[in-house]
Amino acid sequence: MKKILDESLVYEILSVVEEIPEGNVATYGQIARLIGRDKNSRLVGTVLRRAGLYGEYPCHRVVNHAGRIVPGWTEQRYLLEQEGVSMKNDTHVDLKRFQWDC
Template structure:
């Protein structure tokens, strides 16, 4: 049986994340769709949780479908604010204003 998470898939996900422009955000599902795996948003989240082992990627620009920040990652909000991303409240990005149109 083939491993679900091989290095080719990991770098495919990370290459999409690398394309998210500064000041914009994408969702886990959006990234999954862009790599042809629309039903694998959780897989994208798993890869991003381990991204530091593969290099430097702007993973802070990825949020859930409602714009919610990753739980327990306090730095994410600060990094997004530095890029000019606007928020609806303390934990949710304003998706209408900031979602990456790819």
């Protein structure tokens, strides 16, 4: 990982992801704000792509600012629906109903 992604930052992001309650979703930007890095939502995405290297985290609960799930990750929709999260359409979670209120 690049120098900006030191281990403490990775675990800081993953610890927030770990706190997202079952049946809720958070956005990349929301996580960035929670760690005090308002402008670093892409950094959050980079960490989540590599989260498997650090253990098991509920990364499927993270969507983009519009509620879109990750393109090409078909399991994400299934995992969310298993937790009771419904979709607005094929690719978007209903953020008004399911966004984590933290």
